[in-house]
Amino acid sequence: MTIGVEQIHEALVALLVRPVAGSHSTVLGAGSDDLESGRRYLEALVDGGWMVPEWPSEHGGRDASPAEAVLIAEALGSYQTADLYPYGVGLNLVGPVLLERGTKSQQQRWLRPIADGSEIWCQMFSEPDAGSDLANAGMRAERDGDEWVLNGSKVWTSRGSYATWGMCVARTDTSSPKHLGLTMFAVDMASPGIEVRPLEQMNGDQHFTEVFATNVRVTDENRLGDLGDGWGITVETLAHERATIGGRAFGGDDSSEAGLPSWLEAWSGGGHLVNPVARQAAMRAYVLHRVNQLTTERAVQAAKGDSPGPEGSGAKLRSVAAFKARAYLGKNLAGAAGMLVDSPGHLGFMTAPSMSIRGGTDEVQRNIVGERVLDLPREPSVDRGIPYSDLRRSR
Structure with a gap:
């Protein structure tokens, strides 16, 4: 209905x-x-x-x-x-x-x-040796009857301190190339052998965590997808993450009668946009904001409920550009007051640099767009087809 x-x-x-x-x-x-x-x-x-x-x-x-x-x-x-x-x-x-x-x-x-x-779920993907190159994940999962035994560590796991479940990619086969030997698991974060250590940031927040797994047992019923299909599920998960970031309007379509978002109307009403340089920066932020909104609406209509594809990387790039333009605009217009921790928009300003990293760096997104959307030649890979056990890794 x-x-x-x-x-x-x-x-x-x-x-x-x-x-x-x-x-x-x-x-x-x-x-x-x-x-x-x-x-x-x-x-x-x-x-x-x-x-x-x-x-x-x-x-x-x-x-x-x-x-x-x-x-x-x-x-x-x-x-x-x-x-x-x-x-x-x-x-x-x-x-x-x-x-x-x-x-x-x-x-x-x-x-x-x-x-x-x-x-509450957390995402257990990144490792000390597997950041942008997630396929290099080395956490081991070894079969023991109807269970899997996990050993290894994850890092930069947000929500790890309070998550009840973790979506964890682990290596179940070291004899296959790195992309083929991964499997995805749902891990109960209260399992014996799970240790979560907060990573304190320079502002005192403990937003990220390290997660250590020592002989953690996971039933095969909690394996997500087929054995060895962990990379495919990882790619799908990241596509959803990028589509989520790309689909955010960061402030919503809260247009006033003047047709301006409230965040921009507040600056214009406060006399902050008298300077022509400030007005130019404000219009650039507004254009990026609207382009992101309109393009996202078209993408949603075109998708018709299908899973997000590589085009989501383009959406993430657009949203990150819009977010940064808005965050830096607010900081610059506020002047010295913008450095105060209780100033409007201070969280956005502090968060802005990380937006080009989380969910995949801007460089990775451009590679995805180039190779999978524009059909450009793939970036050279020296380890393609080589068994994971034969790859050189840091110790």
């Missing part, structure tokens, strides 16, 4: 109660650990399937079409929302992958708890 904008708002008003003029100001990746407000928010939305409308109704969605999902997302953006960053991996990455690759029992076990916020 198709639902219209008025019906959506009627339902959301009853649930959220507090409509506001602009969307929330959460900065992607700012490191918030506010779990309770997010959990209450998701609990309020799950029965109606409003948070993940495109998911099946039995798993916390409402079987919505891509067009309906866009309408619902736009409607949610006009209400006060919680900080959902702690729940992002589950909602945006693990959930879609489970719908594509998970067994019926895995979907039944994990999707609803993701949608209602009762379980």
